[in-house]
Amino acid sequence: MNAQPRSPAQAWLSPDGLLEELSGGTPWLLVQDLDGVCMELVHDPRRRLLDPDYLRAARQLEGRFAVLTNGEHDGSRGVNRLVEQALAGVADPAAEGLYLPGLGAGGVQLQSPHGRVTHPGVSQAELRFLAAVPAWLHAALEERLPPLLPPPAQEHRTELIAAAVLDNPLSPSLNLNPLLAAIGGEVGRQQDLQALALELMESLLEQAASAGLGESFFVHLAPNLGRVDGRERLKPADPDGSGTTDFQLMLRGALKEVGLLVLLNQFIQRRTGTAPLGGEFHVRNAPHDHAGLLELCRSHIDPTQMPRLVGVGDTITSQPAGMGGGWLRGGSDRGFLTLLQELGESFGTANRVVLVDSSGGEVDRPSLADGRLAGLSDPEDPLRIDTTMAGGPRQYIRWFRTLAARQPPEGPQAGRAS
Template sequence: MSYIAPPLLHRQAFSLDHGAWVDCLATTENLLIIQDLDGVCMGLVNDPLDRVVERSYLEATQRFDGHFFVLTNGEHTGKRGMNDIIERSLGGATQAQAGRYYLPGLAAGGVQWQTRAGDISHPGVSEAELAFLAAVPETMGDRLRQFFAQHCDSLAGAALEQAIQASVLDNMASPTANLNTFHGLLADQPQVYAALQRAMQGLMEDLLRNAARQGLEGAFFVHYAPNHGRGPDGTEIPWFSQGEESGTTDFQFMVRGAIKEAGVLALLNRYYAARTGDYPLGEDFSVRRAPHRHGELLDLVVQHFDPALMPILVGVGDTVTSVVVIEDGQPVAKRGGSDRNFLHLIQAIGQRFGRGNLVTYVDSSGGELKNRKALKLEDRGGTSRVIEGPGDPQDGDDPLVLNVVFPGGYRQYCQAFQTAAARRQ
């Protein structure tokens, strides 16, 4: 009986061949890893202040220096930013600074850049925009108090104030109302929680109108996480809870252009410059100068990046959703998730350039949040295989292929990542 080799990893779907994935990271010289944070290298928790990251993982990222960048809708700075998590996990800022443990890459959807040393900048963002953003957290807190003044039987007093403190994320470039804490507190009142989601959506719309009145029309947009994709006008569709699931928990007020897929181009631009001294898109390129549509972003890469220098791209995320609904009597797939578009672009770049780019998915459903669908596995003859992914099983023509998956969550992913780092020369 002849042996039939399995297809190459980038041509597989839902592969559990973590050994081959480790080999790719350990032995590929021209490599660029672009990785999300929450749910990928640390667990998802109700209160963002409870997040921790392992020193061993941080040390592993250093072995990939120059070949590893983060791309997140969270932020590097602030009391809920990644830097503070790193400092708490290491025992203080002094240790983090001395060891250069800060994670390089783009935060706030792509408008907050950080070096390994922790130097921060906001490419393309004006002082007027930063000033407007600075006032948003207080407005979020006020709106939450107004909501619960009308639902005082549900939550009030010190408990309400504690929840507000946990939920209003005073990020510098992406202030956020995170409803995870409220979802837990309102578990027996799903109708109140759903009303709260709609109140936060209304707040986001009010903020956009206020910005326009202050001469900043078009400067911002709203990111809902997780979401049901984008509507015909390009705006994201919130996922309103209809039961135990939390649906959209993060209502992020963000700078226009701060979309992860544009961040892929910004990181590629810096990667090429570090290797050649030349920026294919120009030294002053930022996500704010990038197009928003998938095809236009891909065309920009094809037009400006030397194929001979194109690295193997490994995208890593945990938030990919789809749900099939009936519209006008026909099934329609609503595809979303904050990692979907950047992973899809990495996949498309690999196809256009003939590179073995890998889309890597980390199952974060084991965390405290109830808005993630677990991978479904089947054991046959002592061998496990994935029989259902994170999307709707009725969505049979999803263009995004998850090449390698980690059903064991962030711990399993981090262990594989650290193994690859230890082997990398």
């Protein structure tokens, strides 16, 4: 049964109402983004902070909670370093299972609560190519960046580049926020910087093709304005916001919507002992389109085994398309939230989409404060927001801790068929 469309501003289910729903007996899985949801957005990702009480609540929800992020667990900039920092001198996250379980790098980096990291389907040739990317980006920016920086920022160029180049093992990236802060409000320079970042990432795709890895990677832009001809559309900086700030070289298949099915497959396997999509299912051997993903679930998952899904994100975009009419919709959380909603409609489960306001951090993002969702959604948006957290990550963490406190422990084989 299809849900009736409603205005995106009418988030009819309060956070407390969602807590009540999840206190019933129906099995559920909460799938959550990280940056902007349980952490404030900052210009330099190295200054992100995690709440130790949030980490303990996540441990209480083991089996019913997983992260799904385009960031990474491991590496010098990974979320695991933030976990260790938050618990330093208090707990050993590996021993106590306090790392965040789920998928990083868009779905190719799988982690257990005890910090065991694997990357199914990734080849050694791909790993070698990715390992060389950060040094290349450093050198390219040292050569190309000077004309784009105002004079006061020139003397800090090397430091700014070090902050902007993220040496993620599986998704090396450019985070423009430190550079945009140095540029200030000069929109022309901001747009030139975005153009340079995109040019560099496209050059990396060309290098990969020359190395025989032409089908291995794609460029993810966050936030974005959807896709055109299979490529994500850049959101230009304007006087109201910085637009696209993150440029990530990612492995093909590393799409959050595909990762959602990996987490769903694992959830059902834990409860029943059987993985309906196969024991070797991962993002690189899965369909990469919504129709194919939905059909895969319909043909392989018993409706009686389908849990209620709750998706939590912060990054969706929508803006008028201009003279042609319609809307340009994107955002790194839109795909998995939309698929989660479609699965609910297809299987008759009360899946919920939760949007957290990430505008309170250092990065320009549209606010939820007035309830209109301007810049995030639109009156014709097929993605319907069920619950909003206008108080941002702090409100979400309070809600999450309450959710964990209300749940009885669930063993790894809870519900397993005898």
